[in-house]
Amino acid sequence: MKTYLLLAVVILGGTWTYVHFSSGPTYTVDYSTQVKPIINKNCISCHGGVKKQGGFSLLFQEEALGKTKSGKPAIIPGQPENSSFIQRLHSKNPEEKMPYQRPSLTKEDVDILTTWVKEGARWGEHWAYQPLKEPSLPNGNWWSKTLAFIGLKSGWEANDIDYFVAAEQKKQGLSHTEKASKPDLLRRLYLDLTGLPPTPAEYQEFEADASSNAYEKQVDKLLKSQHFGEKWASMWMDLARYADTKGYEKDDARTIWKYRDYVISAFNQNKPYDLFLKEQLAGDLLPNPTESDYIATAFHRNTTNNDEGGTDDEEFRTAAILDRVNTTWEVLQGTSFGCVQCHSHPYDPIRHEEYYKFMAFFNNSRDEDIPDDSPYYRHFKQQDQGKIDSLKNYLLAQPKQIQKEWTQTLRFVEPKIHPHWADQFVNGALADNKYLAVRNGGSLRFKAVPLMGKTSLLIACKNSGPAPTYITIRQGTKTGPIVTRLKLDTTLQEKYAKPKGLWSKGWAYAFYTIPSLPGKQDLVWEFTNAKTKPDQNTASIGFWMMIPEVPANLKPTDFQKMAYQIISASPETTTPVMLENPTEFTRTTRLFKRGSWLNPGEEMTRGIPALFSKKPVSNRLELAEWMGGKENPLTARVAVNRFWEQLFGTGIVETLEDMGSQGLTPVNQGLLDHLAYQFQYTFKYQTKELLKYIVMSASYQQSSIVSEKLREQDPYNRFITRGPRIRLNPEQLRDQALLWSGILSTKLGGASVMPDQPDGIWNAPYSGMQWLKSDGEDQWRRSLYTYWRRSSPYPTMVSFDAGTRDVCLSRRIRTNTPMQALNTLNDPVFIEASQFFARKYPITGAEFIKKGYLDLFGKPISENKLAKLNAFYVNMLAYYSKNNKETLAFLKLCPDNNVPKDPAILVAKTMVANALFNIDESINKP
Structure with missing residues (x-):
């Protein structure tokens, strides 16, 4: 039976409010906020995702309420007196008492668990995984809210953020602080939105502006500044683990700065956050992807790459895929997903096999942990780009599949068969971990090569002998039938296209036609040269690939000539990108038992963990659409929490990397959900609108000067009782000094630079790379553009708590050390x-x-x-x-x-x- 009470309240013309009372059951204990923390702290280590002692696990509802090894359930809803889960908490027998061989629970904790079972052992969903709903404004000064609604201001609050902040302050017995002075407020605003301080003229302009919207005008001006994108891209570089090198011991150079330019542009253009994520996760799968879409996918090509000779390429390719999985969840979903690689999540209901279902979304990417970082987008000079456009016109009338194959061939020169595919060497080897070097009479095998009936062959090769080298290709084994015989001429570079800048002198792209072979084949290559001794190199192979057939209605000679010119053209620069493998290259994803790639188990199909969605998702693009969609409450919560942390120094949830049940609880969940709802639904994921909303709040505009009493009551400003006074990050400190001195370069975008740094810093890494100090204004560019070497980052960055970017860094933990003062005094x-x-x-x-x-x-x-x-x-x-x-x-x-x-x-x-x-x-x- 439901009853309704109708209240009539007359407020400025009359408003009718319905208050709904329900006669349903009331519960005194909440699973998510009261029960789950007790279980995580005291029970889950033995009865969770890693261990299930006695056949009892509290991680999943069906397991918690199911039968244990005793044949009976440990929890009987509504019957704490018959539930061994409760009875063992009271047991005097040390072999039965729980927690086993650990201190007993407090009486308060036992009462909570007992009441929970008595009330039916209702399971609950963790707060962060619950659907996102717009929370009601807190009860409080209704008169102020009413006046604000009609444009009149009564209280301290400037927008709805302040009502949530004020309500939490009131609950804690705290209060807010007066508004900051104009100079302090302007400096704070400039540093937060652009990463740079105001100039003397900008201080004077603001001081002289007595209009009621003077502050808002400054906000709008800064949101339009090109420096806005640079500031927020600087934050994103940590999340994307951006670096100009590949990591591991050798830590060789990587050219990927175009991705940084993409991020700067995305923030400056106010690209919707859901689209920003979609392009980075699956830009290559968008319909008719643009250059920008491809470059965006370098987000997941920032993974480390091991170029050291003798390493197992599949091991480190797999490591890169695992990093993409973990980064996606930590950065975009605030979830500690990495531990699920080895077992079910210790604290949250995510199963071990669900990790590998998710891994399957990324496991079919084309990259293979090879030195040349392919596949990469080749950025052509204008004249070469014109040739591509001409060929596109040729292909417009062709079926979509032919267009796609030729686009990948011309733009990416993919899919390649790399030297690392070779095995069973005789008088040959993988040289410098980059190419195959074979002596006279040598041979090698390429295993399970997808030929799929194609007949056009491209080889990046070099003939080392004084006479032509002949390559006999056999099917299957050394005694198998001969497929074809290729001639590497001594005039390769004159006869065929010369690949500029790819390898040393003498290399060429050579083109051949071979007989058609179906499916996948093992191919044995045998090398002979009549004038080369058995101990001398006769040929080198960089890579080879089967290229698409020329469409039947096109002139083969004209088309091939133009295509070969483009394939061999030297790009201005390149950017590693994500590409899906063609069907014939598709990989199978398997569960790794105990997380080891050497111990594969059953085959896995793509899927999102059931905790978050039961909707079938078939590829990275659909995955990206789910992440930014209404069904997923995490994306918006995680994003606004990160933006809040950038402005206030600490997130509403302090553990930015973990919003799960082991992460810290929100200081103000109503505020977090309000911001997330506004971001997703009101602002349509527009980052600039969100940031303006926050900085226009009275909470943000408070003075950071506070009484000792209030500082003692809220020492870490968790309840926003004052303005966000926090130390600048290293990028801001350096950029600020350059701006103040008048030498800061305001050039936007471009390749990384090497400003002055102490001699000898790069002596430790062994690859032989040198720090070559940039000239002119490049030495004084913003810190965002400083060359980032993973094994030896720029010293100031390290001193002020930046990471190496081997993996993503969700937040920098601020420290206070003498080294930091020595840096800013003596650098x-x-x-x-x-x-x-x-x-x-x-x-x-x-x-x-x-x-x-x-x-x-x-x-x-x-x-x-x-x-x-x-x-x-x-x-x-x-x-x-x-x-x-x-x-x-x-x-x-x-x-x-x-x-x-x-x-x-x-x-x-x-x-x-x-x-x-x-x-x-x-x-x-x-």
Whole structure:
């Protein structure tokens, strides 16, 4: 029986509100927030996804309520007195008492579990996995909300965010802080939205603007700045584990900077977040993918690649696939999925086999852990791009499959048969882990090669002998029937296309026609050269591939000539991308028993863990669409939590990498769900709209200056009782110094650069790569563009808590160490910036300090601080006036070698500028 109470409340014209009462059962214990934490802490290690002692597991409902090894269920809903799960908590027998050989549960915990069983042992879904619904605004100052609705402001709140914040503060007995000063607020806003501080002119402009929307105008201006994309791309680089090298011991170079440009552009264009994810996960599978779509997929080509000779390529290809699985879940879904590789999740109901069902989405990608990083998108010069466009016109009338095959061949030169496919070497070997080197009389085998009836063969090859080398290709074995005989001429480069810049002198792309063979075949290649000795190299093979047949209605000669020119063209640059294997190259995904790729089990088909969706999903594109779809509540929650963390220093859920039951609970779940709902439904995943919504809140605009009492009550500002005063990250610290000094390059995008760094940093990695300092403005580009070597990242980044990017990093844990101060005081970049800053001002002493401080922070310096800095200036001036040799040596640290009339004054000003760059106001966001 349901009853309804109708309340009539007259508010500015009258509003009718229905209050619904239900006579259904009420429950006093909640599984997700009360029961599950107790189980995770005390029971799950023996009765969960890893172990099931006594045949009892509390991870899945059906297992928890099912029969144990005793033949009876341990939990009987509604009957705690007959449930051994409860009775063992009270047992005096040490062999029966639970938790076994561990401290007893508290009376409060036992009462919760007992009540839970008594009330029916209702299972519940973890809060983060529940459907996303718009939460009601907290009860509170209804009059303020009503006035705000009609455009009148009564209370502190600026938008709905503040009602959620204020309600939580009230619950905790806390309060908010007054609004920050205009200079502090502007500096905070600039650093948060663009990663750069305001200029003196921008401080003055804001200070002079007395309009009611002065702050909003600044927000809108910064959201349109090109620097917005650079700031937020900097955050994304950690998540994408972006690096300019491949990792592992050799850590060779990789060209992938076009992906960074894609991310910058995506943020600047305000690309919807769901589309942003879709392009990165499956851009290659979109209908008619563009260059940008392909480049986006480099997100998952940022995995490490082991180029060291003697390693098992399948082992490290598999490692890359596993990393793609783990990164997808941690970065995009806030789920600790990696442990499911070896067993079912210890704490959340995700089964071991579901890891490999998900792995199957990524296991059919074309890459194979090979040195050349293929497949890669070849970015052509304009004249070569014109040839491609011409060939596309040729192909428009052809079936879609023929168009697709030729597009992959021309743009990617795929699918290749790489040297790593070869085995059973006789007088031959894999040389430098890159190509096959075979001596006269040598042979090798390519196993299970997909020929599929194709007859056009392309070989990247080099003839090393004084006479032609002949390759006899046999089917199956050394005694099998001869398929064809190929001639590698001594004039390969003149006769065939010359692949510029791919290998050393003498290489060529050679084209042959061979007889048709069906399906997959083992092929034995035998090499002979009449004028080469048995111990001499006769030929080298870089790769080979079967290329599509020329469409019947096209002129073979014209088409082939143009196609071969494009295939052999030297691209301006390349970008590793994701491509699906053609049907004939399809891989089978199997479960790895105990997580070992050497111990494969049953075959797995693609699927999403049942906890999140029971909808069938067949490929990466459908997976990406599910991730951004309405059925999935995690994507929006995880994203807004990350954006909040970037602005406030800590996420609403502190564990950005884990929103599961072992992660920390939200400090304000209503606020998190409100932001997630607004992001997904109101803002349609528009990142700029979300960020504007947050920075326009009164919560964000609070002063960070707070009373000692309030600081003690909320030491980590978890309840947003003040503005977000946090230390700048290393990218911001360096970029800020360059901007202040007037030397920052504002060039957008492009290849990575090598600014000044101490000598010897790269001596440890053995590959022989050198740090070649960039010239001109490139040495002063934003830190986002600094060359990132995984085995030896830029020192300032490491000192200030950046990772190596071997794997994704969901959040940087801020530390406070002496090394950080030594960096900002002594790093050549900061010394250079300090001297350039000093040279900007013709004034000296206290006037220089006052003017410099005002320009940096938009407000006057305090008398106490001025006195201390001026005393420092006087001491430095006295010292360097007496030590001319040191003075001149110090000036040489700066590229501007113009020695002033009184160099000691410039050095003293430089030291003061360096001190200004290191004071609290500089290092922290106000």
